[in-house]
Every structure is written in structure tokens, then in C-alpha cells.
Amino acid sequence: MSALLEMRSITKTFPGVKALDEVNLTVREGEIHALVGENGAGKSTLMKVLSGVYPAGSYDGEIHYAGGLAEFRDIADSEKRGIIIIHQELALVPLLSIAENLFLGNEQASRGVIDWRGTFRRTEDLLRKVGLREAPTTLVDKLGVGKQQLVEIAKALSKEVRLLILDEPTAALSESDSQALLDLLLELKAQGVTSIIISHKLNEVRRVADTVTVIRDGSTVSTMDARTQEITEDAIVRDMVGRDMAHRYPARDRRAGDVLFAVKDWNVWHPEHADRQVIKSANFEVRAGEVVGIAGLMGSGRTELAMSIFGRSYGQNISGRVSIKGQEVDVSRVDRAIDAGLAYVTEDRKSLGLILEEPINRNVSLAHLQGVSKNGILNDNLETEVAERYRKAMNIRTPSVFQKVMNLSGGNQQKVVLSKWLFAEPEVLILDEPTRGIDVGAKFEIYGIINELSAMGKGVLMISSEMPELLGMCDRIYVMNEGALVGELTAEEASQERIMSLIVTE
Incomplete structure (x- = not known):
């Protein structure tokens, strides 16, 4: 199988930082090539070099594509050659229709007049290819994140993609949406589309990748070929972080104290649909020095529960009581929740957690x-x-x-x-997907911070879609389904099977 892409000795420097140092990458025609590494390793920077975000002349090294030297001036230049990149933050216009998004900047027009009939027909063909049944006129903001990701891929197909680059494509997707996207990548591979996937989810990498390249600290560390060797998660992790990580979760002394944080009879209605109850009579508690998890499928109400408690940032007609150290506290506004000793690390750090x-x-x-x-x-x-x-x-x-x-x-x-x-200096930290979109090395560091907080006697409430993370970190786990807490398991009782059985039987 011949090489479609060769990136040779790519070096990219920003003021005070060498982001890429003599990186080499070879991608064969018709394969799925995974690019993995810790956050800040240089993966996204390398793909921005490839796609023309960082144009020729702003880096050292050479790109050889489809048999010749390539020097892309910008994204439009690389797209003309069939290289399409889908960034982690989707580049869709929410208030435009699917059809308008697919052909934005690439309108199907004759003499300056858009051919809407032809646009809709072409849109329907593209949507069928990615498994969507929505009408071309559907507004993008009416779609879930998983379907928006598929619209992005349909948009790439509209540009006759030859090399598709996906940066953390499943980071914000549910398990079922992630599997559907990976299945689509395998289908595209069968149709001759070459893909580069950047992902921290090593189980997904092992499932679809033909080749895995590991980058660490801006340099190529290793390349593994699934067709000639068994690629294990341990081997990938070792190359990513430069050491073995036999224990993914740091050890901790489990010494729970008195009840620190308690929520009683908590009810929340939807902010726009007053007749729809989102949280139903939730009761739970967190002890001092304890890490308590909340498990549940996407849409079960976990984030809505957390946000409604933290200053009533979500919902309406909220009722119930919150107490810290045995005293009922006022959490009706964010500033009051903070003053009471609550902190909330949102799942969406870029939009809601940081400026x-x-x-x-x-x-x-x-x-x-x-x-x-x-x-x-x-x-x-x-x-x-x-x-x-x-x-x-x-x-x-x-x-x-x-x-x-x-x-x-x-x-x-x-x-x-x-x-x-x-x-x-909070008493209780609510952590909503605290390790979403970050690599195994950074995860381990954050787990260590959580353990330090529990050792200081703080209470930690941890929401996560990754069951191994909950099982590895938590003293107790509450299980949530359709807005209600349907079960509670100790660390000794908990398993993925027990959690799923509570979700599907309650």
C-alpha cells in the first residue's frame, strides 16, 4: 500500500515555545491512521500545518502528498487537494439549515443564483451516506452534537474528500453516537477515504486504527502497525507519557467522615417547558473526605442536577433543601452558592468555565x-x-x-x-466530566488532585460518562436515570454490569 502523505522533519516554533521538533508522519492510502499523545504534545499543531492553517513558510520541513511536494497557503488550498479537517469545535452555523451549512462557501449556483432544488437533492444524497434522515431544511441547532458531527462529515464528502482529519471527534458524544461515528469511518475507509483521527479514547483507537503514531513533547516517539503487531493500550500509554502506568488511578486512603453535603427532595422543571420535570425528588449526601460519583447515560439529568444546585443555573420551579455541615444553606444564586462553600467545575470548560x-x-x-x-x-x-x-x-x-x-x-x-x-476555598467540589477531552497523563494528575482534596476533608461529587473512571476513583456511586437517582453502590459493590442493570431495570 503506497503512502498518500509524508510529513518530513516538520518543525514549528511559536514565541518562546517549540511546538513541533522534527516530526515525521507517514499515512498510507486507504487507511485509518490514529495520532495520539498527551495534551500539548503537538497533534493539533501538526494537523494545522498539514491543512494550511499554518501556511507553507511558517514551519520547517516538507509535506509530500499524492506523490508530490505540497505547500499549502491556506485551508482553501488544502481543501482543493481533498484534505478536509474537522476540528473539535464544530464549524457549523447553528441558525442555518443543514443544506446551507453543507454548501456554505461552495454554493451550488448558476450565474449567481443558487440552485436550491439541486442543493437539496445533493444534500439528501450526502445525508444518506452518513446515515442521517433529517430534511435538508432542518436547522443545525435542532440537532444533537452527534448528528452535527455527521453533518460535518457530510460537508467534507461534498468537497470530494480524499484525506479526512478528525480532531477528537467523539469527545462530546454519547457511547452510541461514538460507535455510529466509528462505524461510519470504517465505511468511508471501504470506499477509499483515508482518515487521520486524533483521539484520547484508546479503546476507540484500537478498534478502528490500522496504524498508530505517538507524539510526545512535539516529537515523534513511535509508529505501530496493527497489521504486523498487536497494539495494546498499555503500549500506547507508555509511549505517550514516557513511563508505564500500571495503575491508572492513584491509590487513596478511604476515610469518610461526617456528612458534609446533603441534598433533600430536590425537584427541577425544564427552563422552557414548565410541564416537564427534569429532576425528580433527588436525595443524596457526600461525607467529608469522600469522593462520590454520579453515573448515568447521556440525558439522564446528571448535569442538570449539578447546575440546578449551583446557584440554580439551570431550570425553574426548583424546590428542595441543601445543607453543608448540617446547616441549611442558600444556593439560590451563584454568588450565594460560592459563599456557602460550593464550587462547580463545568463539563464545558471553554464556554462556561474560562474566559x-x-x-x-x-x-x-x-x-x-x-x-x-x-x-x-x-x-x-x-x-x-x-x-x-x-x-x-x-x-x-x-x-x-x-x-x-x-x-x-x-x-x-x-x-x-x-x-x-x-x-x-470551597467545602464541596462538584466535578462535571473533569477529564473530558484530556489525555491519560493529565488525567492521572487530576485524579491526584482529587485525592489531595479528599485527604484535606473536602467533599467531591464527580459526574462522569466513563464508568472505569467512576469505579477507579469513587467511594460510592449514585446511579441516575431519567432525572431520578435509582440506586446507590459502594466501591466494593459497584461494577459496570451493576450500574447498567440499575439503569435499564429501574
Whole structure:
């Protein structure tokens, strides 16, 4: 099988940082090639070089594509050659229809007049190829994330894709949507489409990839061929982090104290549909020094429960009681919830957890400005000292606390979110998908931080879609289904089978 793509000695430098150092990548025609590595390893940067986001001349090295030297000036230039990249943040316009999104910038027109009949017919053909039955006129904001991802792939097919690049395509998808997307990639492979997939989900990598290339600290570490060797998760992890990780979850002394946080008879109705109850009489508690998990399928109400408790950030007609250290507390607004001792690490760190355009020091102080100010006047020096302290304590990989958060990797962004809330000195931390979209090395560091918090006597409520994560980290696990808590399991009782049986039988 001949090589479709060869990237030779690619080096890319930003001010003060060498993001790529002599990286080599060879992708064969008709294969699915997985590109893996820790956050900040250089995977996305390499793909931006390939797709023309970083144009020829802004990097050193050579790209050979389809048998010749390629020097792409921009994305449009690479797309003309059939290289299409789908970024983790989908590039769709929510208030336009599927058809309008598919052909935006590539309109089916004659003499300046759009051929809508032809556009809709072509859209229907493309949607069938990716397994969607929606009408071409359906607005994109009416689709779930999984279907939006398929629209992006249909958009790529409309441009006669030859090399499809997917950056963390399943990071925000449910298990069923993830499987459907992976099945589609295998179908496209059978049709001759070559794919590069960037993913932290190693089980998915092993399922679909013909070849796996590992990048660490901006350099190529290894390339494994599934056709000639068995590729194991342990081998990938070892190359990603530079060491064996026999224990994915750090050991912890499980010493639960008295009840620290309790929620009683919590009921929440949908914010737009007043007749639809989203959370139904939820009762649970977290003890001091305890890590308690909430398991459930996507749409079971886990995030809605967390957001409604934290300052009633979700829902209407909310009723119930919240107590901390035996005293009922007011959580009716976000500032009151923070004052009561609650912190909430949202699942969507980029939209809800951080101000991406602001530097690290500004983000760290956000939830506790009184800690870096006097008489309402911000002390810049103190704010910088605090941020520097957390940069070191949390091992945030950045040359300076004045670095904009948008320039950090996902794992380091998550550490900034955690720093923000730790500086507020909460009693209880609600962690919603705390390791979503980050690599195994950064996950291990965050697990260590969670264990340190429990050792300090804090209470941690952890929501996660990854059952092994809940089983590896939690003292107890509540199971949620259709807005209700349907079961409770101790660490000794819990297993993936027990959790799923509670979900499907209650």
C-alpha cells in the first residue's frame, strides 16, 4: 500500500515555545491512521500545518502528498487537494439549515443564483451516506452534537474528500453516537477515504486504527502497525507519557467522615417547558473526605442536577433543601452558592468555565476576587503571586501566568479551572466530566488532585460518562436515570454490569 502523505522533519516554533521538533508522519492510502499523545504534545499543531492553517513558510520541513511536494497557503488550498479537517469545535452555523451549512462557501449556483432544488437533492444524497434522515431544511441547532458531527462529515464528502482529519471527534458524544461515528469511518475507509483521527479514547483507537503514531513533547516517539503487531493500550500509554502506568488511578486512603453535603427532595422543571420535570425528588449526601460519583447515560439529568444546585443555573420551579455541615444553606444564586462553600467545575470548560481571551492569572482569581483585592481595588501583584502559586502546585505547563488560556492544551485549561475553584476555598467540589477531552497523563494528575482534596476533608461529587473512571476513583456511586437517582453502590459493590442493570431495570 503506497503512502498518500509524508510529513518530513516538520518543525514549528511559536514565541518562546517549540511546538513541533522534527516530526515525521507517514499515512498510507486507504487507511485509518490514529495520532495520539498527551495534551500539548503537538497533534493539533501538526494537523494545522498539514491543512494550511499554518501556511507553507511558517514551519520547517516538507509535506509530500499524492506523490508530490505540497505547500499549502491556506485551508482553501488544502481543501482543493481533498484534505478536509474537522476540528473539535464544530464549524457549523447553528441558525442555518443543514443544506446551507453543507454548501456554505461552495454554493451550488448558476450565474449567481443558487440552485436550491439541486442543493437539496445533493444534500439528501450526502445525508444518506452518513446515515442521517433529517430534511435538508432542518436547522443545525435542532440537532444533537452527534448528528452535527455527521453533518460535518457530510460537508467534507461534498468537497470530494480524499484525506479526512478528525480532531477528537467523539469527545462530546454519547457511547452510541461514538460507535455510529466509528462505524461510519470504517465505511468511508471501504470506499477509499483515508482518515487521520486524533483521539484520547484508546479503546476507540484500537478498534478502528490500522496504524498508530505517538507524539510526545512535539516529537515523534513511535509508529505501530496493527497489521504486523498487536497494539495494546498499555503500549500506547507508555509511549505517550514516557513511563508505564500500571495503575491508572492513584491509590487513596478511604476515610469518610461526617456528612458534609446533603441534598433533600430536590425537584427541577425544564427552563422552557414548565410541564416537564427534569429532576425528580433527588436525595443524596457526600461525607467529608469522600469522593462520590454520579453515573448515568447521556440525558439522564446528571448535569442538570449539578447546575440546578449551583446557584440554580439551570431550570425553574426548583424546590428542595441543601445543607453543608448540617446547616441549611442558600444556593439560590451563584454568588450565594460560592459563599456557602460550593464550587462547580463545568463539563464545558471553554464556554462556561474560562474566559479564553484572558490570561491565566485573571482566570484563577475570577471566583474569589476579594482574595486579591482590598477595598474593591484589585492588587495585580497579589493576583500574579496567587496564579504563580497554583501554576506550580497544579503543574500547569506554560512559560508564564500571563499566557492567554486559549493557547493552553485541554489538560492545562482544566487545571486552570480547578485552580480557580481551589482558590475560592470551597467545602464541596462538584466535578462535571473533569477529564473530558484530556489525555491519560493529565488525567492521572487530576485524579491526584482529587485525592489531595479528599485527604484535606473536602467533599467531591464527580459526574462522569466513563464508568472505569467512576469505579477507579469513587467511594460510592449514585446511579441516575431519567432525572431520578435509582440506586446507590459502594466501591466494593459497584461494577459496570451493576450500574447498567440499575439503569435499564429501574
